[in-house]
Amino acid sequence: MRRILVTGAAGFVGGHVLPLLARGPGRGGRVAGIGRGPAPSLPTGVAYARIDLLDAEALAGFVADFRPTAVLHLAGLASVADSASGPAQTWRVNVDGLLNLVAAMRAAPGCTLFFVSTGEVYGSAFLAGHALTEDAEPQPRNTYARSKWVGEQVLHDLLPRIGVKLVVLRPFNHIGPGQDERFVVASFAGQIARIEAGRAPPRLEVGNLTSRRDFLDVADVADAYARLIDRADDLPDGSVFNIGSGCPRTIASALDGLRAVARTPFEIHVAPERVRPAEIPLAAGDSGRLRAATGWAPRVAWEASLAGVLDDARARLAAAP
Template identity: 80%
Template sequence: MNRILVTGAAGFVGGHVLPLLAETGDRVAGIGRGMLPDLPAGVTYETLDLLDEAALSGFVARFRPTAILHLAGLASVADSASGPGQTWRVNVNGLMNLVAAVEAVPGCTFFFVSSGEVYGSAFLAGHALTEAAEPLPRNTYARSKWVGEQLLRDLLPRIGVKLVVLRPFNHIGPGQDERFVVASFARQIARIEAGLVPPSLAVGNLSSHRDFLDVADVAQAYADLIGRAESLADGSVFNISSGHPRTIASVLADLRTRAQVPFEVRTAPERVRPTEIPLAAGDAGRLQAATGWRPRVDWDVSLTRVLDDARARAGTTQA
């Protein structure tokens, strides 16, 4: 029986991937800094901070994972710009502690969740990028992920641990933090509908094109790759993306058609990134060839789920 460890399991994606992994019959354990109230059957969970090196090493030595899905880390580009020191501490120091811990389990496979953000200036090519594109990160978050990839390429071969790098692009779904654009729009609409705020929705740059997936499709990609761990080459890199970018304006328009009340749109300067990329999209052909994965959740279904979740949080329901 395989033993799969998921770090950051209490986060946005963790709640979607844990049930998929549990369905395989493998032993699954999650660790994270927060509480996980809805624990899937057959999954164990322990509250643990990756910056606590002793506790982390002890847990890994006891569980002895055959595969690790490393979701933990700070994932907000905006937060990394305002607090770069914390981003580096969590995303790199926490990763270093995890590497030290996995020295006890040679032979396991380390699935490192990086980000499509690492491509950065390479997106200026104006088309969906494959994994062959050279990463040219443009912000602290992306640089921390790119450094993480390089760090693991240096350290894991020395301890006999296989590396697989995952580069997911933008993903949306119920429970996502409001710091991310689609969740932000949905929560603002829900509060406007509930009469909690004036009918004015704050936005950043609406002309940018971004590659969106439903979080359920991203979680399925992770599960599919973990299930094929033995066949994957050491050092493999996989984009997880739709390949079909949408403008932020079109996303807002799709949400507006679902809104129960009218609202105005205003540009908020603090929401405009100074290093905005016009188009960011990924080619997931390598992932599709390796696992047969493809996006399955319809865009309309994704947006409906996000808005319904936002309404529930605001105390409203669909009319």
């Protein structure tokens, strides 16, 4: 019987992938999540424990008791902006926490670790100007991406010694309900919701709108993760999979889509503090390998995804004290 452990289960993606792992067609067994925050709304039968990956003892004890056959490692600091302002904490969480997880997985030989890295690892390779395959040499340009690239290398070194298989996942930008406002589309939606509610003046603060990024709805990302976990036994050790649409869009197009469904007009203001330095003009990933291995394809329409983000921002604002 398969036993799937999801780290970072209380985070943005965890809430979308846990139901797929627990209730999807042809899936079964036991599913458990761990995270630093309070237990999220969980599907029936999914267990949850509040564990910080930096608590090596608690983590080791949980893994030894649960004995996972697959681990989806979502936990970590995922904001490029936060990593720039707090690099030491990014390295501590993303690498020290990973090392603790590897040590704990000594109790789970034969397991497959699905390590959620990031498309950001390609960095300067994006200057080629087209969607990259997994064969592109990573050239990370920021602390967050470097921490993930180092994590990939650490796992290639350590997992063979403990009999654990590695599958690396490199998702590109994903959006959807539950994402916080450190990320660009959620930031736009949160600002629009406040403008609509009369809690902010009709002026939207933005950064660079010309950059082109590979956006997916979080439901499509979660579906890719679940499909790969379903095929864990068939995937070669060390496999790497991009998870992206392959169709980059400008940040301006995301803003235009949100403006089209906004209930109140607003003006745009470019705020210098929101413009990221060393910006890559285009970042996109070729997911042909994922499609061939799983039959995956994006299903959520762009317009529906944007509308869902804005509806979520409105609902969260209405529920706030």
